[in-house]
Amino acid sequence: MAFREYKIGAVMFGVALSMSMFITLVAPSFNIISVGSTALALDKELTYGFNSGFSFSDPLLTGGAAPRKVTLKNDPVSGAGMEPVTAYVFLPNMPFPSGILHPAVLGEGTDDLSVEQGRINEASEDQGAVFLVQHGAYNGAEYPYIENATATRGWSPDAVLTAVGDANVSHAGSGKVIFVREGCWWCHTLLPEQTQDFQYFGAPPYLGDFNGESPTAFGSDRKAPDLLHVGARNSSKEWMMMHFFNPRLVQPHSIMPRFDYLWGKVDANGNEIDYNAWRKEYLKYRRGERVAPPEVPVPAPDSEARYLIDFVLNLK
Amino acid sequence: MLMKYLFAKNEEIPPGTATLFFSFSSIVWFIIGTGLGSFNAAKLAFPDWVTGMEYFAFGKMRQVHVMAVIFGWISMAFAAAMMYITPALGNTKLWSEKLALWSCLNWNIGLAVGLVLLWMGMTSGREYSDFIYPIDLIILFGVLIPVSLNVWMTIAKRRTQGIYTTNWFFAGSIFMLMIVLLVGNLPEYFHLTGLTEAYLTWWNAHNILGLWITPVAAAIAYYTIPKITGNPLYSHRIGHLHFWSIVIFYSTPAAHHLMSAPLPEWLKSFASVEGVLILVPAIAFVSNILLTLQGKWNMFVENIEVRFTVTGVLLAIPLNMQGGFQQTRSINWYIHGTGWIVAHAHLALLGFSTFIEVAAVYYGLQMIMKRKLYSLALANFHFWMLLIGFSIYWISMTIAGLIQGAGKIYEVPYIDIVIAEHPYMIARWFGGTLVFLGNCVWLYNMYMTAREGTVVPQGRMVHELAYER
Numbered sequence: 001m002a003f004r005e006y007k008i009g010a011v012m013f014g015v016a017l018s019m020s021m022f023i024t025l026v027a028p029s030f031n032i033i034s035v036g037s038t039a040l041a042l043d044k045e046l047t048y049g050f051n052s053g054f055s056f057s058d059p060l061l062t063g064g065a066a067p068r069k070v071t072l073k074n075d076p077v078s079g080a081g082m083e084p085v086t087a088y089v090f091l092p093n094m095p096f097p098s099g100i101l102h103p104a105v106l107g108e109g110t111d112d113l114s115v116e117q118g119r120i121n122e123a124s125e126d127q128g129a130v131f132l133v134q135h136g137a138y139n140g141a142e143y144p145y146i147e148n149a150t151a152t153r154g155w156s157p158d159a160v161l162t163a164v165g166d167a168n169v170s171h172a173g174s175g176k177v178i179f180v181r182e183g184c185w186w187c188h189t190l191l192p193e194q195t196q197d198f199q200y201f202g203a204p205p206y207l208g209d210f211n212g213e214s215p216t217a218f219g220s221d222r223k224a225p226d227l228l229h230v231g232a233r234n235s236s237k238e239w240m241m242m243h244f245f246n247p248r249l250v251q252p253h254s255i256m257p258r259f260d261y262l263w264g265k266v267d268a269n270g271n272e273i274d275y276n277a278w279r280k281e282y283l284k285y286r287r288g289e290r291v292a293p294p295e296v297p298v299p300a301p302d303s304e305a306r307y308l309i310d311f312v313l314n315l316k
Numbered sequence: 317m318l319m320k321y322l323f324a325k326n327e328e329i330p331p332g333t334a335t336l337f338f339s340f341s342s343i344v345w346f347i348i349g350t351g352l353g354s355f356n357a358a359k360l361a362f363p364d365w366v367t368g369m370e371y372f373a374f375g376k377m378r379q380v381h382v383m384a385v386i387f388g389w390i391s392m393a394f395a396a397a398m399m400y401i402t403p404a405l406g407n408t409k410l411w412s413e414k415l416a417l418w419s420c421l422n423w424n425i426g427l428a429v430g431l432v433l434l435w436m437g438m439t440s441g442r443e444y445s446d447f448i449y450p451i452d453l454i455i456l457f458g459v460l461i462p463v464s465l466n467v468w469m470t471i472a473k474r475r476t477q478g479i480y481t482t483n484w485f486f487a488g489s490i491f492m493l494m495i496v497l498l499v500g501n502l503p504e505y506f507h508l509t510g511l512t513e514a515y516l517t518w519w520n521a522h523n524i525l526g527l528w529i530t531p532v533a534a535a536i537a538y539y540t541i542p543k544i545t546g547n548p549l550y551s552h553r554i555g556h557l558h559f560w561s562i563v564i565f566y567s568t569p570a571a572h573h574l575m576s577a578p579l580p581e582w583l584k585s586f587a588s589v590e591g592v593l594i595l596v597p598a599i600a601f602v603s604n605i606l607l608t609l610q611g612k613w614n615m616f617v618e619n620i621e622v623r624f625t626v627t628g629v630l631l632a633i634p635l636n637m638q639g640g641f642q643q644t645r646s647i648n649w650y651i652h653g654t655g656w657i658v659a660h661a662h663l664a665l666l667g668f669s670t671f672i673e674v675a676a677v678y679y680g681l682q683m684i685m686k687r688k689l690y691s692l693a694l695a696n697f698h699f700w701m702l703l704i705g706f707s708i709y710w711i712s713m714t715i716a717g718l719i720q721g722a723g724k725i726y727e728v729p730y731i732d733i734v735i736a737e738h739p740y741m742i743a744r745w746f747g748g749t750l751v752f753l754g755n756c757v758w759l760y761n762m763y764m765t766a767r768e769g770t771v772v773p774q775g776r777m778v779h780e781l782a783y784e785r
Contacts (some may be wrong), residue, residue, distance in 0.1 A: 009484075012560075013488060013563060016560070016563045017492065017495070017563060019564075020563070020564065021495075023568060024519060024568050024571070024587075025519070028571075028579070029512070031580040031583070032510075032512055032515070032579075032580070035511070041510075050507075051507065052441060053439060053441030054438055054439060054440050054441075054448040054449075054504075059438065059448075060437070061438060098509045098510075105509065105510070180441035181437040181439065182373065182375045182376065182437070183373070183374065183375020184375060185441070186375050186378045186379070187375075189653060191576065193576035193649070193652060193653070193724075194576045194577075194578075195576065196649075196724070196725045196727070197725070199727055200724075200727045200730075204576070204578065205577075205578055206578060209578070210510035210511050210514065211510045211511075212510055213510055213513075214503065214509040214513050215440065215442050215513060216510065216511075216514040216517075217441050219653075220443055220653060220657070221653065221655075221657065221658055222720070223360070223655075223734075225730040247363075248364070253731050254731070254734065255360055255361075255363040255741075256363065257363060257373045257374050258364075258367050261370045261373075
């Protein structure tokens with residue numbers, strides 16, 4: 001074998017590469033595995049579901065496999081009024097996030113509480129489930145945990161969706177899929193930096209804010225404002241609607257692409273959207289032949305535009 | 317012609333056929349990749365230029381440009397060089413020309429399918445591993461394993477005593493690339509989430525550049541410069557230093573891409589120190605090549621391949637000075653996530669690496685077709701279009717990045733940064749377009765070389781013949 005004079009070199013090569021992979025992969029994994037979830041991490045993984053990028057449950061990235069985040073004001077079983085709670089509704093066959101499938105990723109304490117008190121291991125993807133984020137004590141320390149309300153309170157996904165009505169449903173999970181598919185993260189980062197930057201864009205995330213989230217879509221090439229806390233800066237649905245349809249309507253110097261195609265064929269009233277007519281009128285406005293720009297159609301409740309608006313407004 | 321050879325007996329395929337197909341494929345992918353880049357840059361400069369069409373939205377095209385350039389142009393040019401240089405250095409034939417042709421076909425098909433899916437929005441959402449994982453697996457099993465088998469078996473069956481520097485790099489880098497793709501995509505195969513996913517994304521991205529693109533480009537320069545100038549490599553030992561410091565230092569600083577993310581602090585500090593040590597292989601490489609040129613610097617002017625290669629090597633100096641220091645905490649806080657990084661990435665891929673590969677493709681195609689370059693004038697034009705276009709791009713994006721950094725730390729409303737960057741966005745588009753146009757001329761030049769280049773007489777090397785046009 002003509003390689004024999006290179007035996008030592010080949011062994012050294014293997015040793016060097018293994019050492020390097022041990023230091024850069026194995027060693028940090030001990031740190032990362034030991035990180036417990038914050039309440040925000042539980043909220044995020046229950047809002048976004050299994051995966052916001054490609055997966056075989058949503059190969060075309062339509063957002064169809066993502067759960068709903070709802071604000072519940074009535075008990076879905078008895079119908080009685082109650083303090084508003086945020087619930088995460090997984091319809092039948094919507095894949096669960098990592099934290100439900102493998103509670104170990106939630107971190108110590110959160111993992112135990114979610115299984116023992118939250119009964120998350122009783123949840124079944126075939127029947128769907130409703131989850132809540134709760135706080136509880138474990139071994140004397142306070143931890144956030146996930147409660148499977150389908151098991152603990154008998155709330156079925158259908159009953160919850162009926163009880164809340166469309167106005168209190170957020171499609172933020174589907175919206176994140178659109179955010180990934182449309183490549184919003186190529187310009188808008190989701191990571192205020194740990195230096196001066198955060199005074200403008202809000203607090204940088206904590207170590208435990210990401211458990212169960214995939215992809216994290218931090219972004220690397222910022223050409224536009226950071227969005228991690230955008231919903232706290234600007235919570236106007238109308239502004240977002242105009243901005244996505246044509247960013248130049250609300251910010252004349254914006255270089256963002258128009259995302260009017262996310263509206264689909266019809267608007268909220270079921271009327272067909274005539275894009276060509278709209279653009280013609282808009283050009284008139286740009287030339288000064290119209291005082292005001294044409295009205296932006298309100299997106300239909302199941303349009304991708306609505307998903308994306310819900311996602312952005314949910315980034316608090 | 318490809319069809320004819322795919323099912324021919326291995327012995328009946330003329331040596332170099334695979335390089336021929338890989339080379340022309342890489343030029344075509346270069347044109348596609350830079351064309352997409354130019355289009356994307358135009359969209360940043362003139363956002364209402366092509367608008368309201370789903371498939372021409374910036375967010376759907378940006379990653380197609382990046383992946384077309386990395387896996388279409390750069391990596392295919394690498395494969396072309398490997399299929400030619402490995403047997404040449406072993407004084408033998410390629411282990412299996414047929415396998416190489418099949419991997420070229422698989423590569424083109426797999427990449428085209430992957431890019432179309434990416435363009436449709438089917439993405440993993442992870443930078444530099446944007447392809448959905450079935451495509452990654454196709455590339456791994458259909459392309460990289462066959463190519464690496466060819467490289468390793470050709471080296472094993474060589475008819476020379478030792479293994480020359482270039483071939484250690486080829487054999488080692490393609491092995492490391494496969495490991496990197498396998499490990500870097502673990503989050504997709506096994507649905508790893510959270511910080512693990514974020515970190516592995518950049519572990520993958522960093523190592524694709526550090527263990528594949530940088531060393532293979534350098535390995536090509538280790539071949540072309542001694543071969544064309546006729547000078548032996550200045551120092552084999554410095555070559556050793558380069559190889560081992562790449563394996564040890566370049567494989568470890570992945571976390572410096574996430575200096576401002578909540579990763580373990582020790583990891584970031586470690587990565588930052590290792591990142592500075594990247595200067596060891598960089599200085600070893602640049603000094604080795606430049607010292608090899610002793611007494612032959614006239615060829616930097618007179619020979620187009622030497623000029624391209626040495627320009628690439630010289631661009632490695634600012635590249636590594638930036639790369640070594642911009643990731644330290646004291647500098648990174650200012651330029652992280654700005655156009656400075658975009659400029660740096662283009663300095664690595666369009667500057668350093670591309671110039672060396674262009675030389676290899678020029679040289680390899682002439683050697684295999686046994687025809688002298690059709691036109692030196694067109695090649696000169698190509699060189700200057702690339703160099704001027706790249707320089708405009710690099711300078712404008714560096715300035716834009718510094719503006720962005722200043723805006724970031726002084727908390728300027730973001731729209732003011734967008735307004736201030738606008739002239740540089742136009743300059744960037746202009747520079748990128750020059751590169752694209754230069755590449756179109758290149759393809760014409762190589763096509764004409766195939767058809768009308770003067771036949772190189774038996775026993776002569778192409779660089780011994782005078783240019784005619």
